[in-house]
Amino acid sequence: MGVTRVKTAILLLALAGLIAGLALHLSGQAGLATLAWWAGVLPALAALVIEIARSLGRGETGLDIVAALSMSAALGFGETLAAAVVAVMYSGGTFLEGFAEGRARREMQGLLSRVPRSATRHRNGALQEIPLDEVAPGDRLLIRQGDVVPVDGTLASATGFVDASALTGESLPIRLERGAEAMSGATNVGEAFDMIATRPARDSTYAGIVRLVEAAQRARAPMARLADRWALGFLAVTLLIASAAWALSGDPIRAVAVLVVATPCPLILAVPVALVAGLSRAAHYGVLIKGAPALEALARMRVLILDKTGTLTDGRPQIVSISCLGGQTEAEILRLAAALDQASQHPVAQAIVAAAQARGLALPVPSGVTEHPGEGLVGQIEAHRVIVGGEGFVAAQIGASPGSTALDAGALLVAVAIDGRMAGHLVMADPLRAGMAQILTGLRREGIARIVLATGDRREVAERVTQGLGLDGLSAGMTPGGKVALVQAERAQGPVMMVGDGVNDAPALAAADVGVAMGARGAAASAEAADVVLLVDRIDRLGAGLAIARGARRIALQSVVAGIGLSVLGMIAAAFGALSPVQGALLQEVIDVAVILNALRALRIVPRV
Template sequence: MDQTFSDRIKVTLLLLALAGLATGIVLHLSGHPAQAALAWTAGVLPALAALIVEIVRSLARGEIGLDIVAALSMTAALAFGETLAAAVVAVMYSGGTFLESFAEGRARREMHDLLSRVPRTATRYTGDGIEEVPLDAIVPGDLLLIRQGDVVPVDGSVASDGAYLDTSALTGESLPRRAVRGDDALSGSTNAGDAFDITALRPARDSTYAGIVRLVEEAQQSRAPMARMADRWSLGFLAVTVAIALAAWWFTGDPIRAVAVLVVATPCPLILAVPVALVAGLSRAARFGVLVKGARPLEAMAQVRTLILDKTGTLTDGRPQIVAIERHGALSEDDILQLAAALDQASKHPVAQAVVAAARARGLTLPVPAEVEERPGEGVTGLVAGQRVIVGGAAFAAARTGGEAWQPGRFPFGSVLVALAVDGRIAGHLVMADPLRAEAAQMMTRLRAQGVDRILLATGDRADVADQVVAGLGLDAVRSELAPEGKVALVTEERRAAPVMMVGDGVNDAPALAAADVGVAMGVRGAAASAEAADVVLLVDRVDRLAQGIEVARRSRGIAMQSVVVGIGLSVAGMVAAAFGLLSPVQGAVLQEVIDVAVILNALRALRIDPA
């Protein structure tokens, strides 16, 4: 059933129940008891009918829930003429289901952002030119043109002298790579340089990016949703309720006592307290930049024991940064950065953009370069303030100055060197790296304190790079060189031992996010696909907010459980009192309302949760 239509039905049932209760009260007070009974009955019947349909569906799925108690209480109250009590129960129940629906919302949305990124057409060479063709028309061996900024539509091999590919959506690697003739060009990667050609190796339906889309869909379908917390108590509570009601009827011969027991037993503390506490938790988590897509993911967060983290963009910033500036002449560090950034203004290279951003952050004035020539993926040459400047890879600069490529020996493994040459001489080097987030170490300590027993790294990077980056964090394991399906396999393996949370930011992480008990996406700069596949999205670019989110989830769930235990305890006490004739059905319904108010007020304490 469409979720929007289902929500409308719940709203309608609540309005009908409220209208019936209010109309009946007015008629009763105006001296028309018969018409009041009809109004109360009219308000009950739609809710009861919808409840019976839901019970039948649940039983068909092999599930037994507390909805049966509510149906028994309304049915018994109508059967024995206690229409006011039945109307009160109908309002309580329909209000509870509406609130639960509001709390959960839709836990999943269509993967429209992921699918919209998949190219619909490709540019193919023909005998006398080029043409736009649908992806389905591409066959292995076709020669395709990949323009600047295009997403590679199918897996292929580079047919030009070189290409510059941004593969971050596939591998999570933040730095684009240079590809030469014959290298693989995977679908889903982006052309970050000049136009180039590829030879298609396989149809679109069998290509890498299409496989990632399928992995997300399959993982979402295979993942069993968590049962409502209330349903875990259903069999025991149902048995106790029926036993007390039958015993009261058997020993006294008065069916009204059984009705009173059933009315008091209507499990509104379970139906109401849980969603109220979790909705409050959702609201509180959002205040800290943690968007949780419903009450079920929040409850799942509270039970996480294993955390799997992606590296690039999650534990690291995901953007190359300058970690050192090496001088090889009279120029100061600011001079080196200023000249390099001035020339890099003419380049779209991610490293060039990072250099420009660093210079502007220092407040440096950047002259406009002239006579700029760029070799995509290698470097840029041009004039800056009358000086001939070269900026690029160490080998690129060395080849144009007659010097040797300089290699650092004391900087982070996997660093990228940006050489600067001025008027034919190497003037300095910028050492670029994707450093660990400053808040990562503190987050690990807080996560351990929150009961996360096992923390792993899952990355597509090389093992030596991954080990170097996370050294000292105290991770339980590092899994490197993982393809998207490898991350899914890791999540599946870890889920056999304990509930798993997966955190990532790239398209390549989306299948693993969908497969985990809780998937968390970095929403500020992460891929839209990962945000769609995830249960939780961090709206601020700080991974340590994850610890705050988990704390809010655990405390919200604790408050919900507290409300449940206290509410059910009071309900059982009321059932016993009703069995001994101390409460009439209407009094029992009113008592249940008092219990409801108490547990709701307690549940709202989740709005005041203040995580460390």
């Protein structure tokens, strides 16, 4: 039985015992009513004792001790109705807390699911499907279009085209020549190719990233519950007032009344209610926060580490300029190039098609198309023979010499020839998201004091793309392990939040105090390793998440302070004999309702987005 089911069962038993006991008591069957209340209290008390033992074994002291004392004392001195009320209050609070944490992250098994469970191996002139564990160095494997490279190896075919953005952060596909290294976890976006395995699956790049994630999660210190940080002080005050009441009056019932009033339900109830409300409110803005501890931590972040590709940038190649070399206009060059590229699944070709469609250009159907994998396409568009591809490929097709167009770092040049003549060039790049400078300013306004870029790209690419953003630091050429080390180093400046979207970001997301994944188009690995997932492809929603987290935590603290203040006043009244245990339990219920209503204000937080 899962933890949530156990908490639900305990709450239902406590509630059933309280209601049944009240019904029996009103019908004049006091003895049976007492048994019913005992039956409702004992499961909650047993669960409390077990949790206290576990907490003490970890060297932790929580609010569970106060609740256990109040229930035990009430039962010991015959105040079974008060004990039943406390049991319902406490089990209700732990149920709410369990509900909040029920949205916690899934296991990292999903990270492994991205890698195929089998591989296609050449053997004796035939192809055979074998389990991934049976792949050995030296095996010749077939990687079909769309396949994820299962193990590290070297290219055995003449060329190959892979998308390694999830591993390296490079947004543009990579062309591989014979003998080049093919990393596990990259996706084949070109024609099928052969590769020679150089490592078994357990030693490959992707498996190493999985181990980094798991190690980072184990090494990260657990986040303490907000309520438990108040526990020791509240426990000391409670015991002091209860002991004084008993010692000065000689009446142990006064001590029981104090303990019942002191049952820390403002902490047990108000905190999870405010945080669950914050989780719900954040989800409304497309920010999935995986549990109350993650929301608490998000509210305290001071350092932000950003990946570049797919985070600061859109992560997809876009046309940034079109140069015309003949008599055609930019629109005509783009229209003919995009019409031909409709016949290709290559990411760059699809980006060109999308750009033409965004401009409202009508794209005719190509005919007689020949695709040269990793090079370009040749085909007929209306009455024109069109060639689209790399500068060298297009120049060779028309019998010309390649030009020498200067490009910014990280840009890609696509040449277009029409009817045997070079017509122009499309310059592709992965630019910054719109309004990124304003977004970072907004994050600083929400309490982020330091913003650092961590990318697998080359430094010159990163510096060009982020110019003018006012970053506090920039680390380029980062490996997954390097990003983890950066997270650990930056922790000296304050709690660290890491934002990324690729498999290569997953270890750093797991190592950070709060990991944030761009879940709309990011890798499943990063979404599962993260504490927060942005469900929409908008980095500005991170600011909304921060504002909601800070607001929910502030409301939770307000509820705690008000609830504890009222409880202390009630404890003092009980110590002087003004409240019986049952009256104290009912007073505590009134306080609970008040702090819960206040906590629900978190549902109305409106962040600036």
